[in-house]
Amino acid sequence: MKTSHKLMMRETIVSYTFLAPVLIFFAVFVLTPMVMGLVTSFFNYTMTDFTFVGIDNYIRMFNDEVFIKSLINTIIIVVASVPITVIFSLFVASQTYEKSAFTRSFFRCVFFLPVVTGSVAVTVVWKWIYDPLSGIMNYVLKSGNLIEQNISWLGDKRYALLAIIIILLTTSVGQPIILYIASLGNIDKSLMEAARVDGANEFQVFWKIKWPSLLPTTLYIVVITTINSFQCFALIQLLTSGGPNYSTSTIMYYLYEKAFKLSEYGYANTMGVFLAVLIGIISFAQFKFLGSDVEY
Amino acid sequence: MKKKTTPFGVLTIILLSILTILFVFPFYWIMTGAFKSQPDAIKIPPQWWPQAPTLENFEKLLIQNPAAQWLFNSVFISVVTMLLVCITSSLAGYVLAKKRFYGQKLLFSIFIAAMALPKQVVIVPLVRIINFMGIHDTLWAVILPLIGWPFGVFLMKQFSENIPGELLESAKIDGCGELRTFVSIAFPIIKPGFAALAIFTFINTWNDYFMQLVMLSSRSKLTVSLGVATLQAEMATNYGLIMAGAALSAIPIVAVFTIFQKSFTQGITMGAVKG
Numbered sequence: 245m246k247t248s249h250k251l252m253m254r255e256t257i258v259s260y261t262f263l264a265p266v267l268i269f270f271a272v273f274v275l276t277p278m279v280m281g282l283v284t285s286f287f288n289y290t291m292t293d294f295t296f297v298g299i300d301n302y303i304r305m306f307n308d309e310v311f312i313k314s315l316i317n318t319i320i321i322v323v324a325s326v327p328i329t330v331i332f333s334l335f336v337a338s339q340t341y342e343k344s345a346f347t348r349s350f351f352r353c354v355f356f357l358p359v360v361t362g363s364v365a366v367t368v369v370w371k372w373i374y375d376p377l378s379g380i381m382n383y384v385l386k387s388g389n390l391i392e393q394n395i396s397w398l399g400d401k402r403y404a405l406l407a408i409i410i411i412l413l414t415t416s417v418g419q420p421i422i423l424y425i426a427s428l429g430n431i432d433k434s435l436m437e438a439a440r441v442d443g444a445n446e447f448q449v450f451w452k453i454k455w456p457s458l459l460p461t462t463l464y465i466v467v468i469t470t471i472n473s474f475q476c477f478a479l480i481q482l483l484t485s486g487g488p489n490y491s492t493s494t495i496m497y498y499l500y501e502k503a504f505k506l507s508e509y510g511y512a513n514t515m516g517v518f519l520a521v522l523i524g525i526i527s528f529a530q531f532k533f534l535g536s537d538v539e540y
Numbered sequence: 541m542k543k544k545t546t547p548f549g550v551l552t553i554i555l556l557s558i559l560t561i562l563f564v565f566p567f568y569w570i571m572t573g574a575f576k577s578q579p580d581a582i583k584i585p586p587q588w589w590p591q592a593p594t595l596e597n598f599e600k601l602l603i604q605n606p607a608a609q610w611l612f613n614s615v616f617i618s619v620v621t622m623l624l625v626c627i628t629s630s631l632a633g634y635v636l637a638k639k640r641f642y643g644q645k646l647l648f649s650i651f652i653a654a655m656a657l658p659k660q661v662v663i664v665p666l667v668r669i670i671n672f673m674g675i676h677d678t679l680w681a682v683i684l685p686l687i688g689w690p691f692g693v694f695l696m697k698q699f700s701e702n703i704p705g706e707l708l709e710s711a712k713i714d715g716c717g718e719l720r721t722f723v724s725i726a727f728p729i730i731k732p733g734f735a736a737l738a739i740f741t742f743i744n745t746w747n748d749y750f751m752q753l754v755m756l757s758s759r760s761k762l763t764v765s766l767g768v769a770t771l772q773a774e775m776a777t778n779y780g781l782i783m784a785g786a787a788l789s790a791i792p793i794v795a796v797f798t799i800f801q802k803s804f805t806q807g808i809t810m811g812a813v814k815g
Contacts, residue, residue, distance in 0.1 A: 252641065256641035259641040261718075262631040262635040265687075268688075269685075269688030273684060276669060277665035278657075280668065352801065354560050354564060357567050358566060360747075361566070362765055362789055364786070365787075366566060368783070369783065372569070372581075372779045373569065378584060414563060422809065423812050461812065475750075478750070482772060499663075516662060517661075524653075
């Protein structure tokens with residue numbers, strides 16, 4: 245017993261030496277800001293003021309119309325983008341995973357291109373595509389007689405959020421497709437063959453064999469897509485600045501505006517805490533809900 | 541392999557072709573737009589291919605704006621972050637996978653929990669800390685906060701599980717020191733993971749617009765993405781110039797991705813496997 249404790253102590257010292265660089269950076273740049281954010285969310289904290297106000301910021305937040313609007317927009321973005329991303333990427337992956345290595349690699353590149361191009365480059369080109377006068381979107385839709393007059397995609401409350409969600413979708417399917425291609429490739433082929441021999445149709449093969457094996461991957465994809473959608477920022481800041489009339493503002497954008505444009509640090513941190521808790525709850529719930537019948 | 545072309549199969553091919561065009565088009569539009577003069581860029585009907593290709597946008601970008609400096613800053617930030625993340629994460633991932641020590645479980649749970657937390661939610665205190673350290677508006681303000689990255693640790697732990705325990709044991713018996721064991725025995729085995737994490741970090745850092753936006757402000761300190769965003773704010777409809785900037789920011793990273801696609805794909809897939 246004594247020697248094993250001694251051995252363990254030795255291993256512990258070695259391990260923490262190896263861990264030290266990561267732990268230092270993690271403590272300074274992740275843990276400390278978390279604690280600071282949580283503490284200052286109870287303060288009226290601006291350029292000139294720093295006084296304890298209890299839960300006033302939280303009360304203010306839930307009574308802040310713009311915050312509620314931003315919360316609803318965030319939820320709309322998540323609810324729209326997550327299922328579409330999952331279905332879309334599952335479709336593309338299942339159509340390509342059995343093809344040659346070259347074809348797979350080609351489609352991986354195609355659907356990953358918008359991600360790699362980078363959020364800023366993608367955003368500025370879409371801004372041009374959506375431009376009411378010189379944008380190609382209006383030109384194409386008018387040529388196809390789908391619209392009669394130029395539409396201001398980003399300036400019109402009815403379309404702006406939709407326009408943003410479309411761009412977001414093009415940047416969120418790349419990673420899920422790669423993941424689905426990989427996990428479809430891992431499914432035991434003999435199992436599917438056996439099912440087919442026994443007279444199962446393609447739908448049954450998918451539902452009874454493929455889908456259960458894909459559940460862990462799907463869960464992971466749902467979680468990362470949810471988190472990414474929550475973080476959607478560059479698109480909004482560069483395209484609409486949350487407008488018109490906050491119709492495209494999200495919690496992330498509103499937090500940025502409060503913190504870096506209006507210097508309301510305490511209030512911004514309150515939203516940060518709220519967002520962190522929300523993401524925590526959602527990730528946890530998704531694990532519980534989707535993970536309930538997952539077998540490893 | 542059955543080679544039956546069903547109506548459904550044909551439909552799928554058509555659909556995939558349309559999607560391919562839609563997904564490649566923005567990139568194509570950046571690349572061709574970069575060579576269009578200002579009047580050509582806003583012409584309707586649009587020029588599907590630049591009729592009078594010009595380099596004036598790139599000239600403006602490189603002469604009237606410090607775009608070369610922006611490019612250098614992006615490269616510097618991405619390369620340094622990549623190296624630091626890879627080294628620190630592989631050390632940490634290695635001991636988390638291969639050693640038994642006090643506090644291991646707790647530490648690992650903390651890393652996993654922190655993986656879900658986006659940096660953005662703690663951005664205000666983070667800027668405060670950077671200010672306090674006196675490095676605001678330097679490239680280090682972007683680099684340092686990205687290093688303690690839980691995902692990197694997790695990924696390297698996944699790869700380190702492949703190191704055979706007997707190999708480490710025999711190294712120990714031969715009197716090989718801990719650091720040497722890591723460098724000469726563990727590292728060659730986790731090299732694919734190292735490569736995957738490197739490319740992953742490089743791409744993420746290059747495109748991490750939010751961090752760059754809040755940390756950098758002087759014109760000479762901007763990254764290429766931030767520079768493009770600034771140009772867009774200043775001259776909203778000079779699309780040719782903005783596309784040239786977008787091209788400058790996208791080309792290096794698309795090239796890196798295409799070359800290292802295999803490593804990158806492996807990194808993404810390994811990071812998702814349950815540990």
